[in-house]
Amino acid sequence: MLKLTKKVDYALLALSFLSQQEEGQVVNIREISEAYQIPTEILAKVLQRLSKKGILQSHHAPKGGYSLKKPAKNVSILDVINAIDGSVGILSCSDGHDKTCQQIDNCDIRSPLERIQGKIMWLLEDMSLEEFIHSEPTTGGVLHGSINLPGQPRYH
């Protein structure tokens, strides 16, 4: 169903928050969890993973917390998703070795699906965290409550 996990949502919110801080400012989990009403324990997990993957820098002490390790420009959305969810993939068989799909022997849709997957990957990798944070709403957008284009189901 192509849905992002809640953990990725949390990660992006936290990264958004951290991006808005002053350079070098560290923020602890509690502050972020309060800002967005996210349960602290799970947010902790999320930030730990981001830190382990080199996206965040942790400061392991009283008055410590987290800060961005790299400039937001150098972190892609794909990086974030990969850090949290592990490898992303449209297909069950994308890893190849991983799972044994019953259909893999007779499958004639794998190649085209890989192409679609590649496009989505590219799209996600192409967008940096900075671009993500500072992007303008395409239409009236968030201020008007509804972001979807009015009246038509298409996404062009």
Place this chain on the structure above:
Amino acid sequence: MLKLTKKVDYALLALSFLSQQEEGQVVNIREISEAYQIPTEILAKVLQRLSKKGILQSHHAPKGGYSLKKPAKNVSILDVINAIDGSVGILSCSDGHDKTCQQIDNCDIRSPLERIQGKIMWLLEDMSLEEFIHSEPTTGGVLHGSINLPGQPRYH
């Protein structure tokens, strides 16, 4: 984690199979399920939904079965996913009214995520079933076992 469901996989396989039939030829569930080793009952469910959404034509009789209702050119991959999984969405909150996300009041990532979602939607809608079936492998591809580009994790 952005993964397509197995049901969509089944749907695409079945549609691929049906596309390869001669014009007007009807095929019953058993044939398709044997061709790809898909459990008949679940494949039945999948084809029923495709039929209800106007993608397939069902022939409800002995020697009956299914055939494409529209030319493959006029069916998009998004149509298929929507038919099977219901509405697709990267975000939990995409429906707006549907679920109450705890973060929605303070959320500053919704708009950019909607944009990404829009791009993915466009991408899926832009690819027709015909294009999907007849697409050439981008690289050595399926014959070589591995489809991913060798040696590098990027998807460009």
Place this chain on the structure above:
DNA sequence: TTAATAACAGACCATTTTGGTCTGCGATTA
């Protein structure tokens, strides 16, 4: 030195989603 603070680690459980099964009904036609 030590107590407080904050991240780290992992086991653990609850809920939801997904994949798959079972049973019976309805339409068509040979």
Place this chain on the structure above:
DNA sequence: TAATCGCAGACCAAAATGGTCTGTTATTAA
């Protein structure tokens, strides 16, 4: 009118996900 096919929905099992709990380790300020 019986065999062949799809239709419909309840149902269950497995997996993924969201979230909780318990404790440990690193740092620093008192």
